[in-house]
Amino acid sequence: MSFNLPVEIISILLPFAGLFSKKVWNYVQIMLIGAILATGKRTVTSILEVMGLSAESNFQNYHRVLNRAVWSNLQASKILLTTLVMTFIPCGIVVCGIDDTIERRKGKKIKAKGIYRDPVRSSHSHFVKVSGLRWLSMMLLVEIPWAKKVWGLPFFTTLAPSERYHQQLQHRHKKLTDWARQMIFQVRRWLWNRELVVVADSSFTCLELLSSVSQTTSTSMITRLRLDAALYEPAPSRPTGTMGRPRLKGTRLPNLEQILIDADTQWSKITLSNWYGEANRPVEMSTGVAVWYHTGLPVVPIRWVLVRDPLDKFRPQALLCTNQRYQSQQILEWFSRRWQIEVTFEEARRHLGMETQRQWSDLAIARTTPLILGLFSLVTLLAHRLQANFTWTTRQKSWYVKSLPTFSDALALVRRFLWASTFSISSKPTDIIKVPCSLFNRLRDLAIYAA
Incomplete structure (x- = not known):
């Protein structure tokens, strides 16, 4: 199946085309648009259904994009970060946040899962355990001009397997701070000409990690x-000729x-x-x-x-x-941005179906959640590209009034554009319209705002 996207969309996606073969890239575009338009579960089958491909005989090709196709998560993260920085922070200090989250998953085939404290359901006096996968994500903490608020835009997410998983493989367990150090150094290489500040919570207050970061050029934590x-x-200061180890x-x-x-x-x-x-x-x-x-x-x-x-x-x-x-x-203001990381995790669960995917292949698991979190940033980029030519319609209710768009409005704007580029009804009053405009608009709004 061939697939042509509007120029407003393809201009954002084109830098990623080099990661895939021509055949796989066609599948990737369909799955991406389907993941934006889909509601409920973000499985491959739900994506095919919303794209009108429920009768596709070669449906396994779309599954293979995640569990078999050759492409690099790391290179995709680099391209996404570069696009975000060029769009929202063309100059100045780049502020990133890093934090972990638990994706609740069960099943014997989910090898890297572990038992963790549930940060959402637990409190200081009540401890709740959950089975799942632990992900470590880095986000760009930047003010979005049209939202007039700092958002956390994920660009680099990696799986941090449980200690039991490493014991089964007889590997040395890599702690969360070790993963964080590697991710920070990788971002430092990507942004070699920019000053980088990384904001984190108390889980990363580790002297080994802080020492490594402080010795890295133009990088602070x-x-x-x-x-x-x-x-x-x-x-x-040590006088010349002093014997013994320096203080x-x-x-x-x-x-x-x-x-x-x-x-x-x-x-x-x-x-x-x-x-x-x-x-x-x-x-x-x-x-x-x-x-x-x-x-x-x-x-x-x-x-x-x-x-x-x-x-x-x-x-x-x-x-x-x-x-x-x-x-x-300045340190306090940068640190206060860290709360947006938790907001992004919640928005990804509520509006992008994070934790609803059902892949069990190791490679598909390692790819799917980073893609869903990256989709949050991609939708923000698309909304930023579209908002210059389209009018914002923030969803209002009598019991909830908001003056500025949120992520749900950004997602609705992108969905509205995609549905409008697919089909539309005539604006001429002389044409016969089988579906009343008010009903059509109501159905459209229900579709674009559905979680």
Whole structure:
């Protein structure tokens, strides 16, 4: 089956064509458009149904795109990142977020699955276990002009298999921080001429990881910092001719817990443009530089930022940045973007069918979830391309009013364009219309906004 896409769509997809053979590329385009238009499960069969190919005799060719065809996830990630950066951040510092998520999957053939804490259903007092696959994803944290908000755009996702899986293969288990280090270094190679800042939560507050990142050119990392972390002054200069091993650290500094309750601590009042969804949020902060050291581990120079809330709505917390030159307010604003990673995971589950795919082949599993998360970024790119020539229609209800488009509106815009390029009804009043316009528009809206 031949397939021709509108120029507005193909202009975004064309850079990916070189990853596939001509025959496979035709299947890829059909599956991509089907994944955007499909509702409910994002299986290959549901994609074929929405594309009108339920009677396709060679349906197995579409499955083979995922479980057999020769193409590189890594190269696709590079192309997607390059396109996103050129579109939304043509110059300046590139801020990325990294975090893991659990895809709930069961079955004997899902080899890399493990038993993990369910971050959605668990709380501080209630622990819920779940069987599934653990994915580590890097996202571009950038403000979308027409949404006037920072979005997390996934571009690089990898499977982090469970420890039991590695034990069965008699392989050394690779920790989540090891995967993170490799991913950060890979992105550093892709963006060799740009300054890179990586934002992460406390799971990645690891001295080995922070030390590796801090020694990489033009790369910094921002994470949470324990209030009882052992901080020191830098090691004093070593006189010439001194015998013995060089010192790693200087005098011990007070813990951040002590700084927090010390009456002599200097606090600065600032207003953050965005703090976990709250605009113009006032906070108080104190900052300083130190080296973080633990016996047997690398020494990491950091800038620490201690934050407390004058409104007493959140507990005091501390952040660290491996680049001591950055201003503390900038560090806080970059870190506050991290929450968008969780938002993206939820949007991908709700609107793009993440966790509904049913592949069991190892290669198909390794490809499908990264593709679904990458589809979030691709839909954003398509909406950005289309919004210049089309009017936004944000979905409104009497009980929920929004002034700016969200991802569901971006997905609806792309779907509306795809349906309109496939079929339309006449606009001439003299033509006989079998389906009333109001009914047609209502059915169309139900289709484009369906999850």
